[in-house]
Amino acid sequence: MSLKQKISIQSILVSLVVSIMTIILLGVLLNFTTSFEPTLGNELLRINANNTKSANAVTSVVTYFRGFDTLGEVTILFLSIFGVGLGLKGFKDKLNIFSYENTLLKIGVDTLFPIIILFGIYVIIHGHLSPGGGFQGGVIIASGFLLMFLAKGDDLNINHKILELIESLSGAGFILIALLGLLVTDRFLGNFLPLGEVGKLFSGGVIPLIYIFVGIKVSAEITALLEYFIRIKDVR
Amino acid sequence: MIGLVVLAIFISMIILAIFTIFNRDLPHSVILFMGFGLGSVVLFFLFSAPDVALTEAVIGTGASSVVLLVTLLQVRPKERKR
Numbered sequence: 636m637s638l639k640q641k642i643s644i645q646s647i648l649v650s651l652v653v654s655i656m657t658i659i660l661l662g663v664l665l666n667f668t669t670s671f672e673p674t675l676g677n678e679l680l681r682i683n684a685n686n687t688k689s690a691n692a693v694t695s696v697v698t699y700f701r702g703f704d705t706l707g708e709v710t711i712l713f714l715s716i717f718g719v720g721l722g723l724k725g726f727k728d729k730l731n732i733f734s735y736e737n738t739l740l741k742i743g744v745d746t747l748f749p750i751i752i753l754f755g756i757y758v759i760i761h762g763h764l765s766p767g768g769g770f771q772g773g774v775i776i777a778s779g780f781l782l783m784f785l786a787k788g789d790d791l792n793i794n795h796k797i798l799e800l801i802e803s804l805s806g807a808g809f810i811l812i813a814l815l816g817l818l819v820t821d822r823f824l825g826n827f828l829p830l831g832e833v834g835k836l837f838s839g840g841v842i843p844l845i846y847i848f849v850g851i852k853v854s855a856e857i858t859a860l861l862e863y864f865i866r867i868k869d870v871r
Numbered sequence: 872m873i874g875l876v877v878l879a880i881f882i883s884m885i886i887l888a889i890f891t892i893f894n895r896d897l898p899h900s901v902i903l904f905m906g907f908g909l910g911s912v913v914l915f916f917l918f919s920a921p922d923v924a925l926t927e928a929v930i931g932t933g934a935s936s937v938v939l940l941v942t943l944l945q946v947r948p949k950e951r952k953r
Binding site for chain 1: 878881885888889892893921922924925926929930933934937938941942944945
């Protein structure tokens with residue numbers, strides 16, 4: 636078997652496309668200059684500095700200016716978890732959770748789990764001050780639960796009913812805040828809370844509240860997804 | 872100086888991508904893909920997009936590779952080679 640037969644045409648095509656994209660990206664990078672012309676981004680930054688008092692402009696775009704899009708994203712995530720649960724529910728009793736018989740992992744998880752959960756909560760709560768937010772912090776919390784699954788295996792019983800309850804309550808809270816904004820300020824997801832001072836924890840109006848609800852919802856959903864996916868026939 | 876770092880990361884990402892494609896062992900491919908994601912995390916951070924970098928670090932390097940590896944463990948060892 637020579638080298639020519641091993642390498643298929645498809646992989647050559649994929650690598651060609653990737654290298655062409657990289658060359659184009661390199662050309663863009665080498666000509667990269669920052670322009671100070673009036674663009675949509677500059678306009679958004681100006682509105683953000685005056686209106687929302689949130690230190691992280693990306694967060695105020697995600698949850699305030701384009702909050703309705705975030706509602707759609709959360710709905711897409713919910714539907715995908717719903718489909719996975721519908722497809723994999725029958726295998727739940729036949730398969731065991733994949734786990735390692737590793738002493739270092741079993742002892743280390745007890746120390747690491749609270750620290751990971753604390754870091755996830757920090758990322759969620761400080762979403763309007765520093766990089767991060769509901770989606771990232773939610774997945775960090777779910778990765779802490781993933782370590783627990785790897786260490787404990789079938790001893791860790793996650794109640795899916797409670798997870799679904801938490802998830803649906805936080806989704807309902809998101810929509811409730813949006814409707815309250817509609818009632819008070821005549822704008823879906825409008826701000827009805829005092830704005831506060833830039834850089835403080837209690838600032839930005841409804842933005843941290845929305846991101847906390849998104850964080851709870853995402854962490855419950857990704858934990859349920861990993862619990863469905865990590866099952867295996869026999870531990871080897 | 873930053874430009875040189877970016878170029879080095881770009882070239883290593885291309886090499887990692889080619890290794891990911893041509894590797895005959897699928898679990899090795901997943902590990903190489905995690906390395907590719909790590910390079911993109913550094914690039915996102917250098918291009919002043921820390922939010923996207925955090926998302927890529929958590930999802931691309933953590934959650935998705937675990938899901939892929941556990942799925943590959945359920946497949947018979949013969950089918951893990953291509």
